Amino acid sequence: MTTTHSPRYDEMLPAYAVGALDGNELRELEAHLETGCPACGEQLALWQGDLEELAASVPPVAPSAETRGRILRLTGAGRPVRRAPRLRWLALPAAALLVLALWGVVRQARLGGEVERLRSERSRLERQVAELDRELGLARAESQRMAATLAILSTPGARTIRLAGLDPVPGAIGETFVEPQNGRAVFWAFHLPAPEPGKTYQLWWIGDQGPVSAGTFDVDAQGRGRVEVARVDRPDAIQECAVTIEPAGGVPQPTGAMVLKG
């Protein structure tokens, strides 16, 4: 495609200006015009000037008041000046900065809210983990206790001593499991109320030489208490078991009310 001006283009320009040129001629001229041919540009402007006269020669028609009002409303033309021309060059950067600033504020607020939410979530999860740890520890301890009890019960010759509740806790019960070979023993109490402040429950082995302390215990929220004895002296000598209420820390010999016996 040539970029050199040619008289051939001069002949195409009037038809191009009036919109009649088509086909290959149109493509050829448009390609040439895109090269910025000054001669064609000048001629084209002249032809378009002539056609402006032709266009403007039509009888004028006044727009309706509705159309005028609609256009001026849509364009805001009722206002004298939409924006100050001298400051126009500042408008775009200023708008961009404003948008950025607003975005920053919103983002900061969102981030702040998000951080606060995450902190709260972290605290909640930490509490949950601590609670699970506590429950896990309790479960492990319970498991160990049950394992110890089962180990005693599964030993041949193991004895079970059942204790019944006395006044003032007639509903309480207790069980002692004694393994004679190694002298291991475990005691479980159920349905015991919490002792008064400064008091504790104390378990006694009762044999032919009188009561011997097996240890003190407290009860949990379900009224359960437990005493585990790694080695009992003379397990065969245990004839009975009893639980009394004693001062905190226990006493060498029972002094308080007996609540379980068996």
Next chain:
Amino acid sequence: MRRIAAGDGEALSQVFDLHSPVVLGLLVRILGRRSEAEEILQEVFLQIWTQADRYDPERATPRGWMLMLARSRALDQLRRRNASQRRDETVADAEARWEGPVGTARLEASERHGRIASALGVLTPEQRHCIELAFFEGLTHTQIADRLHAPLGTVKSRILLGMGKLRQALSTS
């Protein structure tokens, strides 16, 4: 146009009052329907409002630029609808509704009409018809030849010669 590009609504209002009758006249001439022409007029002035910064004073006068915008939009609209339903409102009807700025504007339009009419008078009816089909109806050489059942070369010659005569007549008037 600089003021409009700067967002001066008052400038747009002035341009509208000054040029909209001629622009609407062209739209009515092309579309034949007054209501449709007013819709396109609205689009044209919205385009002027939003794209005034694209106006190039070296390529056209403000009025010429607006008229070319209007012609382009009107021809697009014309192609979208059935040309056989055109002109349910005649140009004469539209002209009878002239209520715009009288005096200078109308006198100028009248003088221009007389001037171009005089220039067009030197054209043969066939040359004038071909130019009007191209300019007001957006038909190309080939389409005009089909419409008139005339050889393509003849149509090209009529337009080339007619445009040349128009140029000469306008330059001497």
